[in-house]
Amino acid sequence: MRFTKDHEWVELSGDIATVGITAYAAEQLGDVVFVETPEMGRAVKAGDALAVVESVKAASDVYAPISGQVVAANAALAEAPDTVNAQPEGAGWFAKLKITDLAEFETLMDRDAYQAFLGSL
C-alpha cells in the first residue's frame, strides 16, 4: 500500500490499483455522509479529481494517486457511506483503476514515509 500527501492510499494487485482515503483523512473529515464515485471507463491522470467525499464538516475532492482507467467503483458506499469511517483502508475503498505505468506507483510514499509525513503536519 502506498500513500499520497493528499491522504489517498493505493494498493496494487497486478495492474489493478484500488484507491481510497487514509484512516487519518477519514478521522479528520468526521462522519462521512456521501461519496460520489467515478463513472466506469473514465481515464484519469495522477492528480485528477477522481471522487468526492462529503462529511458533516466538509465536501472534498479525492484525487487519483496514479494514472489509469476506472474499472470499478464501490457501489456499497451509496447505501453505507459510513464504511469510509469504519474501514477507510479496506471496505471503504472508492474505486479501482487499471494502470499502465508501474513507475508512478513506486514514486508514492510507503507506510513509514506517510507516517513520518503525518508526524510533520
Place this chain on the structure above:
Amino acid sequence: MRYLPLSDLDRAEMLGVIGAKSIDDLFVDVPAAARRPKLFDLPLHAGEMEVERTMARLAGLNRPAGAGPFFCGAGAYRHHVPATVDHLIQRSEFLTSYTPYQPEIAQGTLQVLFEFQTQVAALTGMQVANASMYDGSTATAEAVMMAQRVTRRSRAVLSGGLHPHYGAVTQTIAHAEGMQIVRLASAIDAEAAVIQAIDADTACVVVQNPNVFGVVTDLTPIAAAAHAAGALMVVVTTEAVSFGLIRSPGEMGADIAVAEGQSIGNGLNFGGPYVGLFAAREKHVRQMPGRLCGETVDAEGRRGFVLTLSTREQHIRREKATSNICTNAGLCALAFSIHMSLLGEAGLRRLAALNHSRARELAAAVAAVPGVTVLTPRFFNEIAVRLPGDAAAAVEALLADGIVAGVPFSRLEPGAGLDDVLLLAATETTTSEDIAALTAALTRRTH
C-alpha cells in the same frame, strides 16, 4: 446621511496619487470601439414637482391589464390575487428578510420555504423540490445542466413547443457549461417529435405542458423513449394553475419538473420578479441546484427546520457547486405559498376548472369568427389561432379598440414563419363580455 459628491479637487488629488491624468485614463484598456465618446443624452436634475409631473405622464402611457379585455398569456398570466396575499407578504418579518445566511435562527422563514417545497412537490408529482429559482426560464436552464450532471452527457433536445424565450435563456446559460442545445423548430402540436432527436449523447429532452401554443400532451411515451436511451425528461410548465387539472409531470414520468409560479399569488409585475419552481426525483437530489430546506428535530425533540444538503452550494463547493444560484425568489415564493394555502387542493381544482371553462368559451367564440382557425387541439386555458393576416398588426389594431388581444407568436420568435399565429389566454378574470368584445373587434378588423 447626506450624499456629498466629490469635488474636482478631490478627483485631482486621487488621480495624482495613482498617476493618472484623467478619469478617462482609467479606461484606456477598454478598446475605443467599446467606449462611448460622450455621455448619454439624459435630462439634468430637476425639482420634485417636475420629476413627479414627468413620471406621472410616463406612467399614464401604461395600460394596466385590468383596464379592459385582456388575453395575453404565453408565460405570464393575469389571475386574481386575493388581498390576503398582499397583506401578509407585506409583514416586515417577511418583506425585509433576506435569504438566510445564518438560516437556523430564522425558523419562520425556513418554515415558509419548507411549506413551499411541500406544495411544489405535491403539485408537480415529484419527490423533492427546492426553495425556488429566479423564474421558469432560468429553472429550465438549471434543469438542463442538472441533467448533464446526472447523465454525464452534454446534449439537450428542446421541443418545438417550448416557449422560445425559455429556449433562448437555456441556450445562453447552458452553452457556457459546454452543453450542446438542440432546439427543434417551433411547431404547434409536436412535443413527441423530440423522440426522434434522442441519441446516445442526449442528457435530456425538454418538453412543455401545456406547450407555448397551449397544447396539452400525454408525455408518457416521451418519458419512455428518453429513459430507454438513458436520458432524462424535463417537463416545463409556464401556467402553474394547470396543475389543478392536468396529470402532473411526475405522474407522466418526468425526472425533473420546472415551472413558472407567477400564476399563483403573483401579479404580472411588468414581467418580473417571478418565481421558478424546481422539483426532481429523490435519487437525483444531490445534483439539484438551489437551496433545500429540511425538517428535523432539535436536541429536545422539537420540530424545527434547517437548510440541508448545503454541500451542493457554492459557499461550500466553490466552482464545483451544482449551480451559481445562492438565493431564491423568497417573497414571490411566499406569495405563491399563501395563495396555495388559501386555495387548498379543492380550491385549486375549482380554479383550474374555471380557467378551462373560460378558455372553452373563448375558443368556441373565436372559432366562429370568419377566417379565424383555432390551431390548438387540446388545451387548458390558452389557445393558438391563425388569423387571415399578420397577427402583430391585428393586435396593434385591436389595441385602438381598447382590447389587448393576446400575444402574436412573432413577438416571441420573429422569423419562425408563424406571423399569422396569435396566442390567446383566458383565466378566471376573463368575462363573457370581454370575449364578445374580442370577437366583435376581430370580425370587424379582419374583414
